Every structure is written in structure tokens, then in C-alpha cells.
Amino acid sequence: MPRRSGCPINLTLETFGDRWSLIVLRDIMFGKARTFRALLAGNIEGIASNILADRLARLVAHGLLSRQGDPAHSQRVIYSLTEASIGLVPMMAMMGAWGLRYRSPSPELGIRARLLEDGGPELWAAFMDELRHLHLAGPEPARSVMGELQTAFQAMSRGETV
Amino acid sequence: MPRRSGCPINLTLETFGDRWSLIVLRDIMFGKARTFRALLAGNIEGIASNILADRLARLVAHGLLSRQGDPAHSQRVIYSLTEASIGLVPMMAMMGAWGLRYRSPSPELGIRARLLEDGGPELWAAFMDELRHLHLAGPEPARSVMGELQTAFQAMSRGETV
DNA sequence: GAAACCACCTTGAGTTTGCAACCGGTTGGA
DNA sequence: TCCAACCGGTTGCAAACTCAAGGTGGTTTC
Numbered sequence: 316m317p318r319r320s321g322c323p324i325n326l327t328l329e330t331f332g333d334r335w336s337l338i339v340l341r342d343i344m345f346g347k348a349r350t351f352r353a354l355l356a357g358n359i360e361g362i363a364s365n366i367l368a369d370r371l372a373r374l375v376a377h378g379l380l381s382r383q384g385d386p387a388h389s390q391r392v393i394y395s396l397t398e399a400s401i402g403l404v405p406m407m408a409m410m411g412a413w414g415l416r417y418r419s420p421s422p423e424l425g426i427r428a429r430l431l432e433d434g435g436p437e438l439w440a441a442f443m444d445e446l447r448h449l450h451l452a453g454p455e456p457a458r459s460v461m462g463e464l465q466t467a468f469q470a471m472s473r474g475e476t477v
Numbered sequence: 478m479p480r481r482s483g484c485p486i487n488l489t490l491e492t493f494g495d496r497w498s499l500i501v502l503r504d505i506m507f508g509k510a511r512t513f514r515a516l517l518a519g520n521i522e523g524i525a526s527n528i529l530a531d532r533l534a535r536l537v538a539h540g541l542l543s544r545q546g547d548p549a550h551s552q553r554v555i556y557s558l559t560e561a562s563i564g565l566v567p568m569m570a571m572m573g574a575w576g577l578r579y580r581s582p583s584p585e586l587g588i589r590a591r592l593l594e595d596g597g598p599e600l601w602a603a604f605m606d607e608l609r610h611l612h613l614a615g616p617e618p619a620r621s622v623m624g625e626l627q628t629a630f631q632a633m634s635r636g637e638t639v
Numbered sequence: 640g641a642a643a644c645c646a647c648c649t650t651g652a653g654t655t656t657g658c659a660a661c662c663g664g665t666t667g668g669a
Numbered sequence: 670t671c672c673a674a675c676c677g678g679t680t681g682c683a684a685a686c687t688c689a690a691g692g693t694g695g696t697t698t699c
Contacts, residue, residue: 319522321583323576323590324503324569330580334494334656341486351677360481363657368678378579390665390676399579406571407486413568414485417540417561418492421483428485496687513646525688530647552645552696 330377335362339370340379340400341407344446345427345464349393374400395450404439404446408432423471427464434460492539497524501532502541502562503569506608507589507626511555536562557612566601566608570594585633589626596622 319325331337338360348354355367371394374380379400385391411428414420420428431438442460447453481487493499500522510516517529533556536542541562547553573590576582582590593600604622609615 320586322503322521322586323573323580323582325500325522325576326580326582327572327576328496328499330576332494332496332499334490337490337494338487341484352675355677359484360487363659364678365680366655366657369655371677388666388676392677402575402579406568406575409568409571410489411485413564414487414489414492417564418485418488420485420488424482424484514644517646525690526647527649528688531687533647550645550697554646 331374331379335366335370336374336379337407337410338362339367339374340396340403343380343394343396344400344404344407345461347461349395350391354394379403396446398447398451401443401446401450404443405436408439423468426467426471430464430467493536493541497528497532498536498541499569499572500524501529501536502558502565505542505556505558506562506566506569507623509623511557512553516556541565558608560609560613563605563608563612566605567598570601585630588629588633592626592629 318329331340338358339354339362342348342354342358346357348357351367351371354371355362355364358367371380371382375382375394378397381395381397383393383395385393408428408431412432415425415428415432431442434441438460441456441458444453444456445458445460448455480491493502500520501516501524504510504516504520508519510519513529513533516533517524517526520529533542533544537544537556540559543557543559545555545557547555570590570593574594577587577590577594593604596603600622603618603620606615606618607620607622610617
């Protein structure tokens with residue numbers, strides 16, 4: 316694949332500079348969906364199946380996802396994050412923080428971005444360890460950032476102030 | 478404009494989730510190009526003029542750039558960053574950091590990403606103050622991050638180790 | 640008065656997107 | 670043994686977008 320330039324920002328954009336790739340990664344990262352059907356059904360933006368199929372293949376080709384069969388279900392395919400996509404956590408946090416500040420998201424979806432921003436590098440590291448446990452068979456971490464995000468989201472959905 | 482969802486990451490993607498918008502912002506932010514011609518000529522990825530025209534208009538419409546005529550040259554247009562696009566500095570730093578780590582950029586272009594990552598929030602804040610001075614008539618800051626990046630880039634281009 | 644420069648537009652071919660319907664194979668329950 | 674539900678996708682199609690090349694009308698400089 317010919318690169319437009321060797322600039323790091325450009326290389327990042329060439330990898331997932333479109334309107335869907337990061338959405339798919341977000342769903343796998345925060346939404347716990349790991350299969351084609353789960354991603355298709357769980358996506359709130361309403362991704363089309365052909366676009367999802369294309370992006371999953373592309374992300375696997377770029378090394379941001381790995382693809383393995385489920386031993387129990389011969390036709391089920393499970394997608395996992397890789398070290399490269401887990402490395403996107405800080406960038407996701409910053410993107411969420413920007414959207415939170417300048418684009419007025421819905422409150423219950425914005426709370427996760429706020430927690431992720433406020434937590435800073437320490438929380439990102441804990442979350443990345445958790446993702447390594449879930450996707451790369453890393454050791455089980457003491458802290459569950461996923462649980463904290465989930466709890467805050469549910470509280471917010473009930474209309475509480477966090 | 479109908480939003481696909483209220484998720485902050487999605488809203489961010491809807492604003493500049495394509496292969497060129499951030500490239501244009503990068504050139505204005507780090508490359509000091511402020512006019513159509515300068516952006517067209519200075520862009521190392523070879524952006525086409527119609528794409529540049531489209532993205533400039535779109536970025537202005539989204540509030541990421543402002544557009545003003547040059548009093549000295551009636552037909553010259555000068556584009557400036559806004560508070561919202563200056564707020565992208567941390568995200569740009571993170572994107573550069575990811576590209577640096579996982580995409581092996583060219584050394585002379587990678588050095589800026591490394592400096593920006595290593596500098597952390599303190600350096601980002603200094604850079605943002607400098608951009609406010611250059612684009613929003615803010616007070617002149619004591620530190621010139623732009624100069625530091627430039628110096629490092631030139632040293633790297635000469636083959637020195639930084 | 641001519642040449643260079645200015646922001647941007649037009650054209651036309653090729654690519655990508657989004658939607659809806661569909662596919663053959665697998666699984667779990669009756 | 671049958672069947673409905675589920676599995677990861679694929680196909681056809683129209684609309685939208687992308688791109689390079691070349692051009693536009695006007696302004697500034699020499």
C-alpha cells in the first residue's frame with residue numbers, strides 16, 4: 316500500500332480515517348461486542364452489514380483486530396483487539412473529550428467521555444490492562460474500569476447526577 | 478444536520494472523520510500556511526485543489542476555521558484556527574503518538590510527534606497559547622513550541638540525533 | 640500593458656457508500 | 670427428524686463522494 320506521506324498523523328488517518336472504522340473499534344472496546352451479529356445489532360449509528368464486513372476485514376488487515384473461530388460454534392467468528400488497537404485508548408479518550416466539549420453529546424453517552432478524560436493516564440492504563448485481559452489473555456487486573464464506566468452510564472440513564 | 482448518534486466519539490468523527498480534514502488542520506496548525514495557495518503548495522500529501530476548497534468550506538461551516546480577507550490584498554483570504562480547533566492539539570498529539578509507535582513514520586516527520594508526546598499536557602498548553610496568539614490575537618507567550626518543533630525537525634533533517 | 644498570482648470551479652471517470660434483500664451452512668429444541 | 674433461529678457474510682443497485690486536470694474571472698506587480 317502506497318503511503319501519501321510518512322507523517323505520523325497522516326499514517327494514522329490512512330489506517331482509520333473514515334466515518335466507520337473507529338465506530339467499530341469503539342463498539343468492540345467499550346461495548347463488549349465481539350461477533351459480527353452482535354456488532355451489527357448493537358451499533359447505535361446503524362451501520363450497514365456490508366460496511367461492517369468491509370471494515371472488519373480492513374481492520375484485521377491493518378493489524379487492529381484479530382479474527383479467530385469459536386471452538387464451540389464452528390461458524391461463529393470472534394474478533395479481538397490487538398496491542399495496536401488497545402494503544403488507541405488515549406486517542407479515543409481525547410476524541411471523546413473534544414466531542415464532549417465542543418459538540419454537546421447526549422448526557423448518558425457523554426458521561427463515559429467525561430470519566431475517561433478526568434481519569435487521565437492512570438485510568439487509561441488501568442483500562443488498557445483490562446482490555447489486555449479480555450482480548451489478549453493478559454492477567455486479570457485489580458480494577459475494572461469497564462465496570463466503573465458501565466455503572467456511571469446506568470446511573471446517568473436513570474437521571475442521577477454523577 | 479442530522480446526527481447518527483449523540484456519542485461524543487461519533488460526533489467528533491462526523492466533524493472531521495475523513496482522510497483530508499485533519500490534514501488541512503495539521504498544515505494550518507504546524508505548517509503556518511494560512512492561505513489557499515500556501516496550503517495547496519505546502520501539502521506533502523498532494524491534496525487536490527477542489528478537495529482543499531471543499532474541506533476549507535466545511536471546516537469553516539463546522540466552526541473549526543474562520544475566514545477573513547486580507548486588508549492589503551483584496552482577493553487574498555486568510556484562514557485562522559478557532560478555539561475549537563486549537564482544542565484539537567491534545568488529540569493531534571495522541572494521533573501522532575499512535576502513528577509513531579505503530580506505523581513507522583519517516584524520522585524527520587516523526588520527531589515532531591515524539592516531542593509533542595514527550596512534552597505532555599504542559600507542552601500542549603504552551604503550544605495552544607502560542608496558537609491563540611497567532612490566530613486569535615491572544616497575548617504573546619513566553620515559550621515558542623513552534624520554534625522548538627521547527628528546530629528539532631531541521632536538526633533531524635540534517636541527520637543529527639536529537 | 641503583460642505576466643504572475645489569487646481563490647476556487649468544472650468536467651468526467653472512477654470509487655465508495657448505504658440500503659435492502661438474500662445466501663448457504665449450523666445450531667438447539669421439540 | 671424436522672424446523673426455526675442464528676451464523677458471517679454477499680449481491681445488486683442508485684446515490685454520493687473522490688480525484689486529477691484544466692479553466693475562470695479577477696487582482697496585483699513589474
